[in-house]
């Protein structure tokens with residue numbers, strides 16, 4: 266049965282904070298609570314800005330944050346003995362959105378951001394209480410996944426998050442790259458940032474449901490990308506471009522900025538901040554445009570898929586320096602719902618024994634995948650032997666999340682000693698997917 270995501274999101278926004286985390290924090294004289302009033306939101310935003318090494322927010326910025334953060338559930342931790350008891354010493358924000366899984370279905374996910382703890386209060390378990398609390402609350406409401414993009418990679422494995430969407434970061438010597446890709450028949454034009462802002466949400470909505478790993482861009486974040494708010498940083502540096510196909514439809518959008526090279530002006534740098542392409546022609550046209558920019562010696566881009574086709578569209582592969590980076594982390598909150606939602610790479614029966622150190626999900630499950638890649642999940646009672654021919658997989662909830670979107674093979678995880686299985690090749694084929702996942706932005 267399809268889940269009503271807006272209704273679930275509305276319930277999550279106002280759900281009470283988690284009892285267990287509230288009790289744990291109260292034992293240290295700290296209060297965990299939802300942030301509700303505008304005044305509280307502003308104080309919370311100031312704490313978040315400080316936590317992320319940003320400047321103190323002015324009134325205009327606070328207005329902007331309030332507006333673009335309207336979809337979020339902000340939670341704070343307060344120290345009532347502090348000189349300013351209204352300024353939270355810990356923060357987290359979350360909202361229910363949806364993640365595209367292999368096969369094209371989308372599944373509700375708890376997106377988490379703004380995890381900060383004041384330097385005066387860090388390393389006392391506040392972040393743990395915040396993250397675990399929000400995960401438990403979401404799981405109790407029936408949200409099957411959680412996800413986040415991270416500033417530090419070593420923080421979230423302990424809560425069951427796995428780096429399910431590795432992406433690539435590129436530096437391309439565009440003078441050397443050359444072009445072997447197609448020569449699209451549409452046109453490329455500069456447009457205003459306002460025009461980009463107008464077109465991008467609908468285009469991203471069309472693109473994201475066909476790309477495993479994508480989530481919707483929160484509405485207010487488009488202004489941040491496009492620099493279309495008065496408080497936007499360096500907005501004037503951002504250039505917007507559209508690709509229109511031969512039939513007159515806009516199929517692609519690009520945002521990039523340029524950094525001048527003061528020593529050698531003709532070797533300046535162009536950084537692509539977002540390239541949205543609905544089809545192959547739009548993708549080729551926008552990359553061809555960027556690689557052909559005058560006065561540019563290096564093109565940079567990040568959050569591209571591990572199997573990004575650009576490598577095969579340039580004539581000299583050594584012109585591109587490509588680095589793989591962990592990017593989108595996923596946490597499974599309901600193993601059965603997660604496994605049932607996706608399609609699989611090959612038929613087979615997996616007998617999965619999943620452990621979850623936080624006790625949110627896990628257990629023993631049989632996943633039967635038919636010839637069309639459809640999976641059925643049933644409980645595998647304790648003490649029962651695995652059915653004949655089944656492949657056994659003993660796996661932690663973190664490792665299951667890493668393999669869940671098909672971006673990392675189970676065989677690789679077994680070779681790394683993180684999973685134990687009776688048949689790594691079979692398990693890899695079943696859980697594998699033909700395209701690498703991607704998430705084109707950070708949230």
Ligand SMILES: CC(C)(COP(=O)(O)OP(=O)(O)OC[C@H]1O[C@@H](n2cnc3c(N)ncnc32)[C@H](O)[C@@H]1OP(=O)(O)O)[C@@H](O)C(=O)NCCC(=O)NCCS
Pocket residue numbers: 316317379380381382383386387388389390391392393394414415416417419420423
């Ligand atoms: C990262 C941050 C939120 C941690 O908050 P905290 O309250 O000190 O964290 P906790 O005390 O709850 O620690 C939780 C666990 O993470 C570990 N940890 C915390 N900060 C860490 C860091 N910077 N690097 C590595 N491990 C860290 C702790 O050792 C602890 O491990 P354990 O539970 O397995 O013993 C805080 O340092 C911070 O605000 N940093 C700046 C903003 C930021 O990077 N936020 C993360 C956004 S993705």
